[in-house]
Amino acid sequence: MTISLTAPAISTRAVRKSFGEHIVLDGVDLTVAEGTILALLGPNGAGKTTMVRILSTLIPADGGDIRVGGHDVVTDPDAVRALIGVTGQFSAVDNLLTGEENLRLMADLRHLGRQAGRRRIAELLERFGLTGAARKPLSTYSGGMRRRLDLAMTLVGDPSVIFLDEPTTGLDPRSRRTMWQIIRELVTDGVTIFLTTQYLDEADQLADYVAVLDHGRIVAEGTPVELKGRIPGGHIQLQFAEPAALRAALSMIPNATPDDDQLILQVPGDGSVASLRRVLDKLDDARITVEHLSIHTPDLDDVFFAVTGHATTEPTTRQEEEALQP
């Protein structure tokens, strides 16, 4: 990252938090430059939501230095609250009001005034595709609409730092894409975004910088490209029609892993066209026929395996045993 002269939008040092005996955050250091998106990536239970709750002044940390917009969250929470907007993974909307009334409530609490409030509400309804449903009760809203309204409510006060806690969890693929588009547009307006996600592709799509959280510690960080470069999970998968072809191919590509039962050969690679061409050329030269080919790109499991040595979900003993069977 380049060194910026302005203060970072978010900076934390040695953040610790436990719930009883359970240590959730164990010394988290993070810096988010103004106008960028940081994705905090991690499986369920890694401590992502706890981090958001601490940064957004909802719960106190047990220790550490936490600043948002230069303000200390402990000594000056109201200054932080005036800057931030939070959209959590559980919708923070008033179910007994209409969409428009929810936005009106936010405008009033931000003291926007009647005229300015009305303008802002109309603009947000339009931008989030909710104009048609503005006067309908929230019971008629779909999951995607609720999430959009939730984010619209967060934006009423023009926050300069936005926390999005798993903003697309539980959404269908289309709503997810819409959400991504909205998030991208926010950053072009100069807003800083702190995003948590369990999806690598989401971090890849949106983030300038990714930090991987596991068991309360940052285990890897970097740009998405840097991070993926460090992950050996990518490979080409070749499927053959007969065992002889598999054996022949394996003799050509010794670093590949064969699966004799399914007649599959896994060839590690970075997923580039050049490496793919090399593999195919070799097979072509030896006149080996490949039935089916697929390219496997690294996913969160691969990231986790690479940086933590364990998978995102703890495998059961039985599965491990089976995996070890010859």
Add this chain to the structure above:
Amino acid sequence: MTSLAYTFADSATMLRRNLKHQLRYPSLTLMLAGFPIVFLLLFVYVFGGQLGSGLGGRGAYLTYVVPGILIITVASAALGTAISVATDMTGGIIDRFRTMAISRGAVLTGHVIGSLLQTLAVLVLVAGVSLAIGFRPHASALEWLAAAGMLTLFAFALIWLSAALGLAAKSVETASNTPMFLTLLPFLSSAFVVTATMPAGLRQFAEYQPFTPVTQTVRGLLIGGPIGAHAIAAIAWSIGIAVVSYLWAVRLYNRRRAAGPN
């Protein structure tokens, strides 16, 4: 704007929100009004003949019982506060409010004032039904006003208590149960029968618990009779309950929830 002006504006916003809830979903308000009206009719037409035999008949019992019914109206209307506060606290919106620079206390003030207005509306409705079935108090306008003031002050106290119980509850179900004792207490007071008819231990409890002086004060104002010490006790109880409940509620509200790891 000054911070006082912000406090006022935010509380007004929260009040509007709560009134909107009440208007959009009137079933809770109707339930809160229905309960004392059913009690009124039950006590006057089913039990009234018997209970009024020592007072001069059903009509005399109606006169006796209406102040008690107004008190139980206040108690039952306060139940709604615990439910609406708990519903809010268990939903996601409260976390949003907590991450905004909203004046401290505005959320609770909105609930309490909203409930108070709801209680007053229900009281008007119940008083209307009482008048319709023959309640004829001899009170002057000033006495009516004083009775309304007493009921409002007592309602304010019970609503803060109910708000604190709603905050203390872990779920909406619990919140709808814990303040139930408020609707039981009027039965153990002078609201429905004269305390002199009760056995010694119960009579003592009835005479010293807050519902009796409040009932006696309202009764004295509306249909005549001695008030004196009752009014002082009633006002002292109301202020005491309000202050203690307010402090408890604010403390519960400010206690940051350290809910689970995620």
